[in-house]
Amino acid sequence: xxxxxxxxxxxxxxxxxxxxxxxxxxxxxxxxxxxxxxxxxxxxxxxxxxxxxxxxxxxxxxxxxxxxxxxxxxxxxxxxxxxxxxxxxxxxxxxxxxxxxxxxxxxxxxxxxxxxxxxxxxxxxxxxxxxxxxxxxxxxxxxxxxxxxxxxxxxxxxxxxxxxxxxxxxxxxxxxxxxxxxxxxxxxxxxxxxxxxxxxxxxxxxxxxxxxxxxxxxxxxxxxxxxxxxxxxxxxxxxxxxxxxxxxxxxxxxxxxxxxxxxxxxxxxxxxxxxxxxxxxxxxxxxxxxxxxxxxxxxxxxxxxxxxxxxxxxxxxxxxxxxxxxxxxxxxxxxxxxxxxxxxxxxxxxxxxxxxxxxxxxxxxxxxxxxxxxxxxxxxxxxxxxxxxxxxxxxxxxxxxxxxxxxxxxxxxxxxxxxxxxxxxxxxxxxxxxxxxxxxxxxxxxxxxxxxxxxxxxxxxxxxxxxxxxxxxxxxxxxx
Ligand code: BES
Ligand code: ZN
Ligand code: ZN
Numbered sequence: 001x002x003x004x005x006x007x008x009x010x011x012x013x014x015x016x017x018x019x020x021x022x023x024x025x026x027x028x029x030x031x032x033x034x035x036x037x038x039x040x041x042x043x044x045x046x047x048x049x050x051x052x053x054x055x056x057x058x059x060x061x062x063x064x065x066x067x068x069x070x071x072x073x074x075x076x077x078x079x080x081x082x083x084x085x086x087x088x089x090x091x092x093x094x095x096x097x098x099x100x101x102x103x104x105x106x107x108x109x110x111x112x113x114x115x116x117x118x119x120x121x122x123x124x125x126x127x128x129x130x131x132x133x134x135x136x137x138x139x140x141x142x143x144x145x146x147x148x149x150x151x152x153x154x155x156x157x158x159x160x161x162x163x164x165x166x167x168x169x170x171x172x173x174x175x176x177x178x179x180x181x182x183x184x185x186x187x188x189x190x191x192x193x194x195x196x197x198x199x200x201x202x203x204x205x206x207x208x209x210x211x212x213x214x215x216x217x218x219x220x221x222x223x224x225x226x227x228x229x230x231x232x233x234x235x236x237x238x239x240x241x242x243x244x245x246x247x248x249x250x251x252x253x254x255x256x257x258x259x260x261x262x263x264x265x266x267x268x269x270x271x272x273x274x275x276x277x278x279x280x281x282x283x284x285x286x287x288x289x290x291x292x293x294x295x296x297x298x299x300x301x302x303x304x305x306x307x308x309x310x311x312x313x314x315x316x317x318x319x320x321x322x323x324x325x326x327x328x329x330x331x332x333x334x335x336x337x338x339x340x341x342x343x344x345x346x347x348x349x350x351x352x353x354x355x356x357x358x359x360x361x362x363x364x365x366x367x368x369x370x371x372x373x374x375x376x377x378x379x380x381x382x383x384x385x386x387x388x389x390x391x392x393x394x395x396x397x398x399x400x401x402x403x404x405x406x407x408x409x410x411x412x413x414x415x416x417x418x419x420x421x422x423x424x425x426x427x428x429x430x431x432x433x434x435x436x437x438x439x440x441x442x443x444x445x446x447x448x449x450x451x452x453x454x455x456x457x458x459x460x461x462x463x464x465x466x467x468x469x470x471x472x473x474x475x476x477x478x479x480x
Pocket of ligand 1: 015116257330332333334335360361362363364366421426449
């Protein structure tokens with residue numbers, strides 16, 4: 001058995017940037033302009049257009065375009081600020097100020113949150129395992145009154161960006177540096193000192209719970225599976241009895257496909273198959289740090305999908321924790337197997353009222369929607385509308401995918417209750433497989449296979465590699 005490279009997480013990475021509000025501008029300074037406001041032959045203020053000039057003694061002034069007012073959409077301020085921050089990062093300018101006055105007067109104070117996220121994420125670089133020193137940055141917002149609401153919004157944005165950074169760093173970590181138990185340990189450390197109860201269900205407990213679907217995958221590796229449970233329950237019973245939202249994230253630390261082994265071309269990025277789990281932990285972290293009043297639990301089934309002498313093969317039938325008999329026809333469709341047991345555990349054992357699952361689940365969804373839109377399926381109109389409103393607010397893009405009776409039939413098994421693959425509609429039936437375990441409860445399914453990782457950034461606040469998709473929207477959904 002290969003030795004695991006143990007790498008402690010450098011939490012400073014989540015707070016490498018600090019943003020404060022001040023009156024005075026610094027030597028290095030960013031100014032934002034609406035399109036058409038400052039017409040010169042070199043700079044027009046077009047969205048994400050940049051112009052740099054020297055100021056005073058060696059200082060540096062950067063103009064960044066905001067685009068047209070009518071083109072305003074959520075996420076835009078995050079991009080404008082990230083664009084400015086990236087420029088500073090490239091020049092290794094560690095202290096700078098931004099005049100956010102024009103942004104706030106155009107789009108309101110609330111966008112300060114996005115602005116802070118943009119600055120922090122724009123300065124993010126992929127975690128390097130070989131050098132231990134972290135760069136730190138000081139940014140200042142100028143041009144707005146220094147009130148308490150502004151401070152609070154900036155702080156909230158900083159925390160959210162920090163959470164996204166944690167999720168990204170976990171996804172970018174090589175699988176041999178992050179076994180299931182290491183991932184659980186990192187999350188336990190992340191929650192230290194926060195009002196979040198963490199529990200790790202070890203292999204023996206998974207067996208006691210009869211989680212045959214999860215174990216079919218988990219027992220394919222010499223590195224044992226475990227299930228991480230996080231409970232953030234700030235609202236007392238009575239006031240909110242039974243009112244728990246469960247966030248359930250896929251935690252496949254690496255997905256080789258198992259006996260239905262992936263081709264070498266499809267192996268790139270298999271270490272990132274726990275992006276859903278990372279997003280869940282990050283969202284709960286942000287809720288707890290920001291003291292949001294909502295009862296939320298997180299459940300992350302953690303395992304590897306490999307080949308072991310006795311591991312599952314196509315044709316096997318296993319019994320899930322809720323009693324459902326599952327026919328396994330493809331060992332590479334492992335995400336739904338582990339999520340089945342995690343979702344039913346959240347509802348049956350933790351008494352959640354509604355559930356969100358988030359997973360790098362299907363190549364089909366990725367091919368359909370590319371790197372910027374995640375697929376979404378939902379049951380329960382009210383919950384669905386709340387989710388879409390949250391997504392509208394954050395600017396993360398989700399597209400709702402429908403299903404009908406004919407799709408429900410596609411996962412019926414001749415020999416068992418349901419099977420883990422269908423002959424057609426692979427993205428839809430993957431979601432429906434998980435839905436089976438949510439019963440009649442409000443359910444949202446997020447398939448982030450295409451959006452969790454990017455070769456080339458789509459938005460200015462992204463970097464090559466993990467994106468941390470889902471963190472912001474799940475946070476806003478729970479915040480309500
Ligand atoms: N983790 C993969 C899905 C995936 C593919 C994520 C590409 C990111 C990029 C998942 O476990 C998987 O292998 N899905 C199969 C399912 C199929 C066998 C029904 C797929 O989509 O090909
Ligand atoms: Zn797979
Ligand atoms: Zn997978």
